[in-house]
Structures are given as C-alpha cells and as structure tokens.
Amino acid sequence: MHVPDGFIDAPTSAVTGVVAAGALAVSLRGARRELDERTAPLAGLVAAFIFAVQMLNFPVAAGTSGHLLGGALAAILVGPYTGVLCVSVVLLMQGVLFADGGLTALGVNITDMALVTTVVSYAVFRALLAVLPRGRRSVTVASFVAAFLSVPAAAVAFTLVYAVGGTTDVSMGKVATAMIGVHVLIGVGEAVITALTVGAVIAVRPDLVHGARGLRQRLRLRVAGELVDAPVGTPAPAARASRRGLWAGGLAASLVLAGFVSFYASANPDGLEKVAHDRGIDTKEKEHASAGSPLAGYGVADVSDQRLSGGLAGVIGVGVTVVAGSAVFWAVRGRRGEDASPVDSGL
C-alpha cells in the first residue's frame, strides 16, 4: 500500500506532509514520556522488529500468503506514541533506502499507514478494554477488533486523500468499494495475527504489553498469615464501574447510529452520481459496459457493496471520534493526576 510519487497531487502531498510532521513531533514528545531516556534504543529496536515482522509470511491457502502491517500491533505492544514513531521511521527508511513509497508521498504514507492505523486501533482497543471485563481474553478480543478496524480505516483515509488530491478522476464510490473491500479481507488476517501475537507476548511477559498494563497483578503481602494488598495508590472502584457503564452505552449507541445513518445515507446516490445520471453520462457508460467490457458486472456489485462500505465507514468514523474525545480526556486527566499525586506516581 506504499503510495508512489505522482499518485497524489503536490498540494495534497504538502498538506499531508505537514500533518505527518505534526504527528511525528507530538509522538516524539509522547514517546519520551512513555519510554523516558531509553527512547532512542528501544524505539529503534521496536522499529527494527516491525520491519522484520513485515517480512514474516503467513500462508493463507494454495500458495498465497500475507504479512502483517504492524500498526495495530505496535500501538498495543508499545503504546500509541511510540507506535506512530516506529511505524513512521520504518516508512521513512523504506522510502529513502528501498525506494518503497515515493519521497514526496512520504506525508501521505505516514499519515495513512502510521498515524491512522495506530491511532484508530489504539482508540478502539482502549474503548473495548474499558467496556469488557478485565482479563487476558479481553485484551486478545480487543486487539482483534482494533487490528481488524485499523486496516479498513487506513483504506478510508487513503480514499479521502485520494478524493481531495487524486490525479485521476475515478469515481469515489469505485475507489472506496475497491479499497475497503480488499482491506476488509486484509484486516481479517491482520486481526488474527495481531491477536495471536499479543496473546503470545502476554503469556510470557505481560509487563511488556503496553495495552495490558491494567492486567498487572497487584503486589500482595502475607501479613500474619493473611494476604494483604501492598499499599499502592488504588483507583476508586465505584467511579470506574460507573464510567465503564457510560463507555459501554455511549459506544453501543454511536455504533448503532453510525450503522443506521450511513445505511440510509448511502442508499441514495450522491450528488456527483445523480448529476452524471441526469446528464446522461451514466447511460452512455452502461451501454459501453454491456458492450462487452470485461468489467460489465461492476455496477451491481458496486451498489450492494456500497451499503456495507458505508456502514463500515460509519463505524470507523466512530472510532476516529472516540480518539479525539479520548485524547482530550487523557490530556486533562494526565495533568490533573500529575498535580494531585506526585508521590504515588513515584511508586
């Protein structure tokens, strides 16, 4: 999915370049918070890991095989900031060294494959963990869903970029259908592999999995023959429970809404298609299609798939919205936490 030069026009490449630079600046600061002064060697080694794991082939059937993209895996294993950073570095090196992805398309590639996949998957992952009961199985399920959604989300992001700055006017419906259709399939593979890999790491070193930090067993001391929790700053359980309910309700409601609204929205043809129909461009195209073009069956598949893709886009939209909300929430909470209990965080 590495975009080459000339695929997206220059102004859009420049804008995505600015977005990518901003994301890199933010994630550099964030990674320093996640890894402190160990950032350089650790992020470097994790980037090397992602680079290597992209070469690990997973046989599908009959000689075909796929490989991991790694955005979701990086976000869950090392945290969102370090994840964005590592995948970006991999993309940068692939562009400069291996000519894989254009130099001017670096912004598009980083925005699409590093930023969107990592952020969407991490947001979905955190949201699901907040809803699901605590436990290893929940982490696996959450990473499955997160990885599954991250790939079509990248396809949606690419389609949006293409809609703004594509150099050929292929209709957006076709691009979206093709991109999302293919990437839903890829997403299934990505999801299975990511979930299995996260599960394998949790089984051996749960402390290394950034996304499973809540799973860590609290230190318990045996005092006078009785197990007592070691004195650590404990979060209030009551508040957590109510928040979990809120999370569950909100997430379910917005997912249902997104599904329904987009279902009705995409049942009607969009403006461009309607204009094309009125002008008669549409009929001319149909005539050609039935005149023996190898893609004659496209039109039917197009409509029936568009609802699916629309619903999917809606669900992904919810994911993106959850990110924005959670980002503000975490920023505020983090600051408040630092102010209130500097001693606790020292422990």
Add this chain to the structure above:
Amino acid sequence: MGAGHAHRLYRRGDSPVHTLPPHTKLAAAFLFVLVVVSTPREAVWAFAVYAVLLAVVARLARVPARFLLRRLLIEVPFVAFAVLMPFVAEGERVHVLGLSLSVNGLWGAWNVLAKGTLGVAASVLLAATTELRQLLLGLERLKLPPLLVQIASFMIRYGDVITDEMRRMRIARASRGFEARGVRHWGVLAKSAGALFIRSYERGERVHLAMVSRGYAGSMPVIEEATASPAQWRLALALPCSALVVCLLGWTL
C-alpha cells in the same frame, strides 16, 4: 526485502556523485521528485527529458542500467493499479483493440507510471551512491529531529540482527518438522513473532544500559561533521534546477 538488501543496495565507488556530501544529495533528490510531481502530465516530452537527466546522473555515478532497472521492479504493485485505471475512470472513452478505455484514465495511468518510475529511479540512485551511515548523517544535517535520526539509525543497525534472529527461529521450526501451510499454522508463527518482539525489546533495554555505562546522556557524539562547499551544492542542485527549467517549459508550452 531480505536482510542482505541493505548491503546490496549501495554500490561502492568514487564517482563525483558518490563523493558529494549526503545532505546535498538528499536535498537534490527530494527537490527533483517534487519538480517531477508538479509537472503537467500532458507535457510528455518533459518526462523524457527527466529520464535523460537521471540517465546522465547514473552515468556520472557509474551505476549500470541493469542494476537500476532491476531495482525499479519494486513498483510493480502500483503498475497493476495503473493498468486498471483506464477501465474504471470516468469521462469520455476511446476504443482501442475492442476495449472501451477512459481517456482520463489513460492520462492518469501515464501520470502515475511516469512520475512513480522517475521517483523510484531517483531514490534508487540516491541509495546506490550514498552509504547508510552517510544517509543518516545527511538526514540530521537537513534538520530532522536528532531523536528521530537516532531511532532510524538504531533501526538500520539492528535491522539485520533482528532479521537474523527471525531466520534462526525459522530454521529452528523447520528442523523440528514444522511447515507453515495454511491458516491453521498461524498460531505457531504468531508465537514466533511474539518471541521476536520480546527478544527485540529486551535487546533494546540491554543496548540502552550498555550505552549509559559508556556515558550516553541523550545525544550521540558527533564524530564527523558533514559540510558542503558552495561548489558541491551547485553540483548537486544542478539536477533539480535543470528539471525546474524543463517543468516551467512544460507549463508554458
């Protein structure tokens, strides 16, 4: 992209292109690609001139044409996409050999193919004439954040180590009679990936401790300063400047 690629990519030499400071080459390659991308696609001759310009650079750098052409194969997936474009794009259509093709799509396919190929060729030339370490030094000189360059350099240095570790795991699996044939075997492969992550992470921690015990305090010592004289800058920027002239001609003609 095997582990050996990182070494095969660079072609040792002492041509004028090889001896240019890395940051001038990086800037030249980037500006060249930028100019190519902003050229109007109808100016077909301009792309031919660009190709000639790159051929001149390859000649100066003594990079054989076969090496360059073989490296261009990395573009193949997007060529497939470009071939599809004339079939699916909108707009007026022409009939070629009984196929109905979109004119717009044909232009789009040409656009992607020409610009993409030139971009890949420019990056391949850059990588073929610049050593890895030099490339990283050049990125730092071009004011990339030092931390980012450090991460990239660790990735490059340990990339081979991690890939070798993966290869050893594969050999270990194979020597125990394991053969991945389908989806049922994903669990084993995923466990390997998990083990690879743990090993990489732990290696990172050890590397950090080793660095700290050698006096690392957040920044790497600068051993060689990459500097470029005005003459070197002029030589490097000759490529994008001549491309810019062609591009302007392409817009006006």
